[in-house]
Amino acid sequence: MDQSDKEISPPAADQFALPFRATFSLGDRVRKKSGASWQGHVVGWYCTKLTPEGYAVESESHPGSVQIYPVAALERVA
Numbered sequence: 001m002d003q004s005d006k007e008i009s010p011p012a013a014d015q016f017a018l019p020f021r022a023t024f025s026l027g028d029r030v031r032k033k034s035g036a037s038w039q040g041h042v043v044g045w046y047c048t049k050l051t052p053e054g055y056a057v058e059s060e061s062h063p064g065s066v067q068i069y070p071v072a073a074l075e076r077v078a
Contacts (some may be wrong), residue, residue, distance in 0.1 A: 014051065022041045022045070023053065025072050026043065028042045028076060030074045031077050033073055034073075038057060039057075039060050040058045040059045041057065042046060042056070043058045053070065055069055055074060057069060
């Protein structure tokens, strides 16, 4: 294997940009609206066919623990 086989081409910037009209920004403090509680900071986002706007939230209580939620499941914390 030569060096060129180990190189990774850079991803397209738009693949990792937040949604055009994102409800939350990276670092925003949010919590789950109902069900099991989860509160923390937005550390990323995702989208699928069923969830066009979803967020990865790192727990304030358990640093390093991350859950993903659709935007409708979250609310901003002051």
